[in-house]
Amino acid sequence: MLFDFTLSQVASLLGLAQPSRDVRCTGISTDTRQIQPGDLYVALRGEHFNGNDFAAPALAAGAVAVLLDEVPGVEPDGPMLVCDDALLAYGLIAGWQRDAFAGPIVAITGSAGKTTTKQLMAKVLEQQFTTWMTQGNLNNHIGVPKTLLALQSEHEAAVVELGASGPGEIRYTACLVKPVVGIITNASAAHLEGFGSLAGVVQTKGELIDCVDAEGIVVLNADDPAFDQWRARAGHKQVITFGLSATADLYAEDLQARVDGSDFTVCCRGQSWSQPVQLAFPGRHNIANALAVFAAALGLGMSPAIVAKGLEAAAPVAGRMKTLVGEGGARIIDDSYNANPASIRAAIDVISLAPCAWLVLGDMAELGEGAEQAHSDMGRYAKQQGVSALVATGPLSRATVTAFGEQGYWLPDRDAVVAFIKQKMPDQATILIKGSRSAGMDQVVRALQLHSGE
Incomplete structure (x- = not known):
């Protein structure tokens, strides 16, 4: 937390009656397993639990007080506030915290690339600022408030990732964040079960724009079909x-793509400078990020040389x-963290640079009625790009395998995939592994990695 606060201040913020006994709080927690002495416990609900x-x-x-939206059968023996909706109250408290933060906050959303862009942005800001960023995948209506509440007095800048599974979620979280800079990486056919259509994705990602400070900056992908909107x-x-073309304000020239990274030169339309960058992230999509x-x-206000230094200091994560x-x-x-059609196409473009390229895929989730067609398209695209084998x-x-044709292999489970690859994989092959989180392809990675402790 940026500051200590009292339970009576929280009551005033939420429009609640003052507590019978006031206490000073030094933090916020929603998990009894992680409570620190002095915390205010906020009781959130989940599918299988009731925090109250x-x-x-x-x-x-060790919590000094609790914030509930339902009093349990046995009333807790301690300072307590009761509100209508603890989740909304949690967000309001996070917004209060954000208002106390004086440094720049950059918010990032998009169908693909937002986590890598977050990592790159944080590494660049770290060249000049003590920087906080979203940890892991805490990018939803609970994770974003948690990110804001983790800001400390030593932080000078922050990068917040915004995800969504349906309309309105980015508007909610972005308006808590109140970013000085908002970045939309792209929009593609991801989570269509929640959005209904690509148009729904475009509309929802655009909610970030509405919440960027009036004097702030909106960073947009000039190559995305939704750019004009x-x-x-x-x-x-x-x-x-x-x-990636000179129609954008910031564009790349002299692109040299490798399986393990990319070299390029950043140019600014209307400016005379250019800045070479050696990026440890492969693929044209990561150049765009x-x-x-x-x-x-x-x-x-950062200089091109300092930005390049930060980009070059960044490295891919698991x-x-x-x-x-x-x-x-x-x-x-x-590349097993997640998958959608756009990110798999980008992965295919990377793996196709290798002389012996094996692509290992699990299912893509949440694609709605077009799921089978989307999987077929990926198989055809992999074949067109010269992928040697698809498992x-x-x-x-x-x-996907049917569309790929010869050298395509479908197997019933992850264990069979691992056994097949260990038996059939040529020496010196390059293998890219990808799938939606539900596919659990990270388990295939661990099984194939030579040193599992790395």
């Missing part, structure tokens, strides 16, 4: 564009294009 039932254990663990939505706000960060950082060593000298590219598991991925 844990009020007494929270107080026993987003640009119009930004109105009179300052817009900086990025893309780096350009988005470059645009945001320039908008915050599940997102991280290169590992496998048996027989194989190179394993762990897949999952009911939908049968269509």
